[in-house]
Amino acid sequence: MAAPTDLKEISSSLRNLFTLLTKGPEAEQAAIEKARPKDVRSISLHNLHTGEKSSVDYWIDGQYEKDALAEINKVLRDHRNDAVCEINCELIDYLSSLQRKLGVEDKTLEVISGYRSPASNAKLRQKSRGVAKESFHMKGMAVDIQIPGTSSDLVFNAAKDLKTGGAGYYGKSRFVHLDVGGVRSWRG
Known part of the structure; x- marks a missing residue:
């Protein structure tokens, strides 16, 4: 200088x-x-039904960020009727932890299903026996995802290893169900 x-x-x-x-x-x-440097947790989501994308820092220095959580709630809303639910923060942390474990923090999670209203869940139950009557989707505690460029089998196994909640692998449909309703796993 x-x-x-x-x-x-x-x-x-x-x-x-x-x-x-x-x-x-x-x-x-x-x-x-x-x-x-701040302690930050981030997540990027793409709702495949609405086309909406969002990348947010949802947790900064020990605090959940209210506006970021509202954005996540919006992106994970029921795409059938636009009903919004408060998504469980443990579920968001589960998704973030899964991304870190897989080393894919830079990738966007593709969302097949987030929140599901009771009416939507009932309609889906009529079409498929695999839809739970008391689905965690109706409580904002579950999401069905895929990660571009990452095999769903790998995502499923990493989710099981985290022992954070439920992990279901639906190989035919190529998505992984994640929920925070208790540690368990299954293939559907």
Whole structure:
């Protein structure tokens, strides 16, 4: 950095130095805190039915971010009737942990099914015997996903290894069901 050459520059530099020196240890601590890397959890979602995409930092320095959670709730809403539900934070953490375990934090999770209203769940039950009457989807506690470029079998096995909640592998449809209703696994 070149030395200041005119009186204005010298005066400004001295003023900045004086301000820094007179603020004391509180200012120094604040500067350190500001420079410290934040503990951040992020997630990227793509709802395959609505086409919506969202990438958010949903947890920063020990706090869930209200606006980010609202965005996640919107993207994971019931695409059949636009009903929105508060998605369980443990489920969001499960998805984030799964991405870290697989080393695919840079990839977007493709969502086949997030929240399901009771009416939507009942309609799906009429079409398929594999839909639970008391589905965790209706409580904002389950999601069906796939990760582009990552085999669903690998996603399923990583989810099982996390022992965070339920993991179901639906090989014919090539998606993985994840929920936070208790640790268990199955193939459908």
